[in-house]
Amino acid sequence: MNNIQSYIKENKNRFLNELIELLKLPSISADSAYRNEVLKTAEAIKISLENAGCDSVEICKTDGYPIVYGEKIIDENLPTVLVYGHYDVQPPDPLDLWDSPPFEPVIKNTELHPNGAIFARGACDDKGQMYMHVKAMEFMTSTNQLPCNVKFMIEGEEEIGSANLATFVKNNQEKLKNDVILISDTGMIANDVPSITTGLRGLSYVEVEITGPNRDLHSGLYGGAVANPINVLTKMIASLHDKNNHITIPGFYDKVEELSKEERAEMAKAPFSLDHYKKALDINDVYGETGFTTNERNSIRPTLDVNGIWGGYTGEGAKTVIASKAYAKISMRLVPNQDWENITQLFTKHFESIAPKSVTVKVTPHHGGQGYVTPVNSIGYQAASKAYLDTFGKTPIPQRSGGSIPIVSLFEQELKSKTILMGFGLDSDAIHSPNEHFGVFNYLKGIETIPLFYKYFTELSK
Amino acid sequence: MNNIQSYIKENKNRFLNELIELLKLPSISADSAYRNEVLKTAEAIKISLENAGCDSVEICKTDGYPIVYGEKIIDENLPTVLVYGHYDVQPPDPLDLWDSPPFEPVIKNTELHPNGAIFARGACDDKGQMYMHVKAMEFMTSTNQLPCNVKFMIEGEEEIGSANLATFVKNNQEKLKNDVILISDTGMIANDVPSITTGLRGLSYVEVEITGPNRDLHSGLYGGAVANPINVLTKMIASLHDKNNHITIPGFYDKVEELSKEERAEMAKAPFSLDHYKKALDINDVYGETGFTTNERNSIRPTLDVNGIWGGYTGEGAKTVIASKAYAKISMRLVPNQDWENITQLFTKHFESIAPKSVTVKVTPHHGGQGYVTPVNSIGYQAASKAYLDTFGKTPIPQRSGGSIPIVSLFEQELKSKTILMGFGLDSDAIHSPNEHFGVFNYLKGIETIPLFYKYFTELSK
Numbered sequence: 001m002n003n004i005q006s007y008i009k010e011n012k013n014r015f016l017n018e019l020i021e022l023l024k025l026p027s028i029s030a031d032s033a034y035r036n037e038v039l040k041t042a043e044a045i046k047i048s049l050e051n052a053g054c055d056s057v058e059i060c061k062t063d064g065y066p067i068v069y070g071e072k073i074i075d076e077n078l079p080t081v082l083v084y085g086h087y088d089v090q091p092p093d094p095l096d097l098w099d100s101p102p103f104e105p106v107i108k109n110t111e112l113h114p115n116g117a118i119f120a121r122g123a124c125d126d127k128g129q130m131y132m133h134v135k136a137m138e139f140m141t142s143t144n145q146l147p148c149n150v151k152f153m154i155e156g157e158e159e160i161g162s163a164n165l166a167t168f169v170k171n172n173q174e175k176l177k178n179d180v181i182l183i184s185d186t187g188m189i190a191n192d193v194p195s196i197t198t199g200l201r202g203l204s205y206v207e208v209e210i211t212g213p214n215r216d217l218h219s220g221l222y223g224g225a226v227a228n229p230i231n232v233l234t235k236m237i238a239s240l241h242d243k244n245n246h247i248t249i250p251g252f253y254d255k256v257e258e259l260s261k262e263e264r265a266e267m268a269k270a271p272f273s274l275d276h277y278k279k280a281l282d283i284n285d286v287y288g289e290t291g292f293t294t295n296e297r298n299s300i301r302p303t304l305d306v307n308g309i310w311g312g313y314t315g316e317g318a319k320t321v322i323a324s325k326a327y328a329k330i331s332m333r334l335v336p337n338q339d340w341e342n343i344t345q346l347f348t349k350h351f352e353s354i355a356p357k358s359v360t361v362k363v364t365p366h367h368g369g370q371g372y373v374t375p376v377n378s379i380g381y382q383a384a385s386k387a388y389l390d391t392f393g394k395t396p397i398p399q400r401s402g403g404s405i406p407i408v409s410l411f412e413q414e415l416k417s418k419t420i421l422m423g424f425g426l427d428s429d430a431i432h433s434p435n436e437h438f439g440v441f442n443y444l445k446g447i448e449t450i451p452l453f454y455k456y457f458t459e460l461s462k
Numbered sequence: 463m464n465n466i467q468s469y470i471k472e473n474k475n476r477f478l479n480e481l482i483e484l485l486k487l488p489s490i491s492a493d494s495a496y497r498n499e500v501l502k503t504a505e506a507i508k509i510s511l512e513n514a515g516c517d518s519v520e521i522c523k524t525d526g527y528p529i530v531y532g533e534k535i536i537d538e539n540l541p542t543v544l545v546y547g548h549y550d551v552q553p554p555d556p557l558d559l560w561d562s563p564p565f566e567p568v569i570k571n572t573e574l575h576p577n578g579a580i581f582a583r584g585a586c587d588d589k590g591q592m593y594m595h596v597k598a599m600e601f602m603t604s605t606n607q608l609p610c611n612v613k614f615m616i617e618g619e620e621e622i623g624s625a626n627l628a629t630f631v632k633n634n635q636e637k638l639k640n641d642v643i644l645i646s647d648t649g650m651i652a653n654d655v656p657s658i659t660t661g662l663r664g665l666s667y668v669e670v671e672i673t674g675p676n677r678d679l680h681s682g683l684y685g686g687a688v689a690n691p692i693n694v695l696t697k698m699i700a701s702l703h704d705k706n707n708h709i710t711i712p713g714f715y716d717k718v719e720e721l722s723k724e725e726r727a728e729m730a731k732a733p734f735s736l737d738h739y740k741k742a743l744d745i746n747d748v749y750g751e752t753g754f755t756t757n758e759r760n761s762i763r764p765t766l767d768v769n770g771i772w773g774g775y776t777g778e779g780a781k782t783v784i785a786s787k788a789y790a791k792i793s794m795r796l797v798p799n800q801d802w803e804n805i806t807q808l809f810t811k812h813f814e815s816i817a818p819k820s821v822t823v824k825v826t827p828h829h830g831g832q833g834y835v836t837p838v839n840s841i842g843y844q845a846a847s848k849a850y851l852d853t854f855g856k857t858p859i860p861q862r863s864g865g866s867i868p869i870v871s872l873f874e875q876e877l878k879s880k881t882i883l884m885g886f887g888l889d890s891d892a893i894h895s896p897n898e899h900f901g902v903f904n905y906l907k908g909i910e911t912i913p914l915f916y917k918y919f920t921e922l923s924k
Contacts, residue, residue, distance in 0.1 A: 030777070031779065090783075160780060187683070205780045213743040213745055215743075216556070216559070216895040217894070218895065219793055219795065220865030221889050221893075222760055222864070224751060224764075225749075225759040225760035226743060226745065226750075227747075227748075227749035228767045228768060230767075230790075231766075232749075233696070233771075234697075234700045235700040237696040237700075238693075238696045238697040238699075238700035281674075281676055284819050284820060284822075285819040285820040286687055287694075294687045295687075297686040298686050303681075305681045305692075305693060306696065306774065307681060309773050309774060310776040311768075311772075312769050312770035313553065314770045314771070314772040315492070315555070317491075318623065318669075319492060319552060319553055319791075320665070320894060321769050321770075323769075323770070326771070329774070329775060329776075331681055331782055333686065356747070357746050358747040404782075430677060431683075432678065432681075432782060432783050433783070
């Protein structure tokens with residue numbers, strides 16, 4: 001494409017400032033206290049799509065937060081790219097671990113981002129990566145180089161399970177009709193090692209509640225004679241992994257796709273330093289399922305992690321109490337072929353079955369989604385691969401990610417099209433963590449690479 | 463003693479109102495936010511002792527909350543009773559489980575308290591039981607029937623481990639010199655089954671912190687490959703009990719006093735209904751150490767309970783995070799001969815030893831205390847027994863309690879005198895729990911019984 005570099009050079013500061021303004025909005029979908037901020041963010045997205053040259057932009061109501069839709073149809077005979085992203089963000093806590101306030105973006109240099117990185121909740125996941133597409137669109141329309149039709153679907157509930165997206169997609173199949181779906185909500189191996197995510201893990205997220213006595217008890221008068229819901233919960237959770245860190249839920253592995261020696265050998269080619277990995281996390285050792293490497297454990301294998309646990313007295317000082325209830329939030333990452341609803345049922349059945357008679361158990365499913373794999377021989381993948389080669393000077397490595405974007409498999413099912421995951425973030429960008437950031441290099445490189453995907457996808461579609 | 467009943471009848475409402483005023487003060491020693499309220503409470507105790515006829519009352523500074531001391535010496539040749547109690551209370555949370563605000567006392571009838579019970583934090587533990595002694599003193603002085611010398615020592619740090627009491631006692635041995643120590647901070651079996659506590663459990667209270675990665679991580683990108691501090695903590699805590707609910711800490715049981723068949727048979731005589739016990743707590747089954755009855759499990763056997771646990775995301779909705787840290791507050795109830803400092807060391811050593819290399823562990827001891835047993839053939843016990851017989855019409859049953867009053871063993875060591883535990887509360891009074899209460903019957907019965915203890919103790923001492 002013509003003068004994309006110069007266009008980016010000229011507009012770099014504006015591109016950064018526009019993103020910074022967007023990052024100032026605390027669009028935390030998980031916390032209803034931020035409802036108005038989330039809705040404000042949808043408005044801001046609408047305006048940015050209009051400014052980028054979309055013809056008709058609308059804020060589509062759902063039973064939850066709205067979906068911002070925009071499109072530019074230049075020729076019915078040309079292919080159509082559907083861009084998906086989300087404008088909501090993860091809760092920022094623990095706040096005290098942020099070096100700067102999560103919703104007051106600042107640009108700082110880091111070892112991996114010598115040209116600076118934008119620090120803010122949502123900088124990488126997904127406002128920054130979503131906004132690359134808006135700016136790429138702006139470039140293509142303002143320089144009359146848009147080679148095909150484009151549709152944008154930006155939702156506000158991705159971080160809480162996209163509860164209302166499925167209905168929207170099912171009810172708008174014609175409107176959302178496309179030839180390929182483009183999403184930037186994943187990462188790449190390194191700024192000098194471009195990669196494209198070809199697999200995602202599924203997810204089952206549940207909350208469990210253990211109830212013992214009908215009230216908090218004095219641990220002296222009752223201790224030892226009554227089941228302590230916290231002790232019981234720890235025993236139940238601990239029992240979900242065996243000594244090899246295999247998950248003990250009956251049937252959990254039945255559908256798990258086992259990769260061939262060759263596939264695992266191919267995976268192992270991705271550059272990886274265990275020492276650097278441990279150093280970056282400040283841990284003495286890694287930990288996981290026996291018989292698999294670190295990269296396999298967090299991509300092609302299912303997992304079970306406690307994301308939160310609470311019960312009893314957690315304040316200052318000491319309280320000698322046996323709590324009436326104990327709680328945990330537990331999520332399972334799933335691999336392709338594991339059905340998340342089936343796994344949720346297996347978990348619930350098993351968790352209830354291992355509870356001692358002295359307590360009662362309640363399992364509440366939060367949300368979930370299926371895993372996904374995209375073939376590297378598709379037109380979409382090839383177009384993306386060529387785009388990266390042009391801008392990074394290297395052919396990207398196909399890579400399985402451990403993360404989940406549940407709606408990707410939904411899109412394939414409902415819209416019958418494949419998704420290409422062009423992620424420009426790094427694993428070290430601390431998404432979902434304090435001090436989330438997104439490299440300025442990555443942001444601009446994304447804006448530069450995306451238009452080339454459109455170009456090659458249109459050419460290869462002929 | 464003369465006209466004690468009539469005196470109580472005449473002054474019943476004033477006795478209740480004075481206690482209610484005292485209960486309105488939120489003297490929560492564990493939470494520094496309530497510092498001024500705790501200090502205010504000490505002032506109120508000082509005034510109440512002066513009004514009860516103590517000659518010299520002083521608020522004695524410590525490095526923490528002050529100790530209120532008062533005395534009335536009528537004759538150096540007569541025996542001296544030292545009354546101990548505490549004016550601080552447990553934190554009231556969870557607040558939402560209280561039927562009425564914890565510091566707005568109300569009198570309501572209950573199944574076990576048909577004549578009404580005062581509902582408020584501290585009603586039973588220990589403001590109500592401590593204030594019985596103040597009113598008993600008032601009766602004896604105002605009717606010129608005080609048979610011996612009396613000293614009061616009311617502290618404000620019992621609920622946080624009496625950190626500064628030991629120093630105070632060590633530095634004031636002459637001032638605190640006595641022939642018997644009287645404490646009402648325990649319970650009795652039932653309003654028609656009086657009992658005297660002859661044994662207390664010791665306590666070791668620790669806080670543990672597990673640290674994994676140096677920051678919260680995305681559970682998709684890292685899940686399965688990095689030790690999750692919460693999962694690890696549950697495994698470590700779960701491993702502290704074996705399948706028979708024996709505690710697995712090496713050396714933990716070494717000093718545990720094993721009771722004889724005869725002693726256990728004697729204990730078993732105390733009236734107890736397992737069905738009523740389960741019904742009262744709304745549990746399907748009890749739970750505890752194999753080979754021991756419920757009453758043994760919570761009195762003559764040591765225990766390990768998690769009193770609080772927290773880590774990760776505990777807010778509304780879902781967050782797919784692997785927390786950097788996980789925490790728990792753990793307390794162990796100990797039996798006579800188990801040294802709490804030794805047990806704390808054994809716990810720390812063991813807990814650190816079972817941590818996987820992939821995390822770091824920090825164990826912080828909060829506080830602790832030794833167990834205690836008092837002989838039933840002492841003058842003090844005999845005097846108490848006769849007092850109960852007069853007022854309840856029944857000889858009280860000697861009973862081991864599962865609770866801890868760490869300072870009792872300290873008193874014996876420093877002041878060389880035995881403690882008599884004349885408790886008038888019921889296990890069902892929900893001390894340390896929401897809706898703590900204290901029966902009006904029990905409060906008044908205590909005021910009636912205590913002067914008789916003074917009478918008989920003085921007579922038996924001749």
